[in-house]
Amino acid sequence: MSAQRVVAVGLALMLAVGVPSGFAGQATGTVSGRLTDESKKPYVDYSVQLRDAATGQVFATIPLDASGQFTFKDVPFGKRYLLELVRTSQKTVVCTAGPYGVTADQAAKTNVRLDCGRTPAAEWVLLAAAGTAGLVAIVTRSASQ
Numbered sequence: 387m388s389a390q391r392v393v394a395v396g397l398a399l400m401l402a403v404g405v406p407s408g409f410a411g412q413a414t415g416t417v418s419g420r421l422t423d424e425s426k427k428p429y430v431d432y433s434v435q436l437r438d439a440a441t442g443q444v445f446a447t448i449p450l451d452a453s454g455q456f457t458f459k460d461v462p463f464g465k466r467y468l469l470e471l472v473r474t475s476q477k478t479v480v481c482t483a484g485p486y487g488v489t490a491d492q493a494a495k496t497n498v499r500l501d502c503g504r505t506p507a508a509e510w511v512l513l514a515a516a517g518t519a520g521l522v523a524i525v526t527r528s529a530s531q
Contacts, residue, residue, distance in 0.1 A: 413462075413463045413490060413493075414459070414460040414461055414462055414463065414488070414493075415461050415463060415488030415489070415492070415493035415494055415495070416457060416458065416459050416461060416488065416493065416494045416495070416496070417436065417457075417458045417461050417467065417469070417486055417488060417494075417495045417498060418455070418456060418457035418458065418494070418495070418496050418497075418498065419455070419456060419469075419496065419497055419498030419499055419500060420453065420454045420455045420456065420498075420499065420500070421434075421450055421454035421456075421471060421500045421502070422454075422499045422500065422501045422502075422503075423471075423481075423500075423501065423502040423503060426454070426471075426480075426502070427454075428452070429449075429450040429451070429452065429453075429454050430449075431473055431474050431475050432449070432450050432471055432472065432473060432474060432480070433447050433448060433449045433450060433471075433472050433474050434447070434448060434449075434450060434456040434458075434469055434470065434471055434472070434500065435447040435448075435469075435470045435472055436458050436461065436467045436468075436469060437467060437468045437469075437470055438465055438466075438467060439465075439466040439467060439468050439484065439485040440465065440466065445458070445461070445467060446458055447472065449474070456500075461488050462488075463487075463488055463489050463490060463493075464487070464489065465487060466484070466485035466486070466487045467484060467485055467486055467487060468482050468483070468484040468485050468486075469482065469483045469484050469486065469498065469500055470482050470483075471500055471502060480502055481500065481501075481502035483498065483499070483500050483501065486498060
């Protein structure tokens with residue numbers, strides 16, 4: 387069997403079976419912290435989800451432990467994630483924090499505080515972008531008249 391055929395068969399097998407994350411070189415890290423909103427106690431009706439800030443897709447959802455702690459493992463490097471507190475029974479997002487990410491330089495993002503009593507940075511960015519877009523529309527409209 388030729389070397390090209392061996393490589394082709396190997397690639398076909400990897401596509402069919404899947405590639406283990408360690409083999410593919412997919413580096414991962416950890417994001418952990420706690421909910422600081424004591425009014426949510428007991429935390430049995432709440433979970434935290436990790437959402438990809440760029441695509442909006444939920445990476446993982448985990449329940450809070452009895453003390454409001456959470457830990458996401460195997461979080462891929464190089465992406466930014468939002469943490470969302472979810473009221474499990476109603477399937478509603480209560481508050482958001484982030485974005486956070488893990489990299490080769492900082493594989494663990496620990497002591498993240500999910501604080502539902504303040505406006506998260508992600509919302510400030512969206513509000514600022516909306517305000518800028520509105521201002522541009524007004525200036526453009528005024529200049530064209």
